């Protein structure tokens with residue numbers, strides 16, 4: 763059974779609406795994206811050939827990999843072409859001007 767473990771990552775003002783930024787959280791490279799003042803966290807590693815999604819583009823909720831154009835919904839981690847491919851998503855929350863990311867099983 764996994765326990766929720768929200769870790770402080772950043773001040774809210776370091777991630778502007780409509781942008782994304784890479785953070786290392788508990789040893790994991792997590793890409794945070796902000797749209798409509800919601801924060802979403804996904805694994806930074808593209809499952810195709812491992813490129814950094816942080817170097818890609820964010821269009822609303824969709825991040826596109828810079829290497830070969832695979833795209834993912836930051837809300838669900840779902841690949842936009844194949845339902846069989848998705849990336850890890852991390853629950854995020856904004857509280858008192860700070861961004862927290864849930865890394866299950868981290869104490």
Ligand code: FES
Pocket residue numbers: 808809810811812813827828829830831832
């Ligand atoms: S490595 Fe991301 S699309 Fe190929």
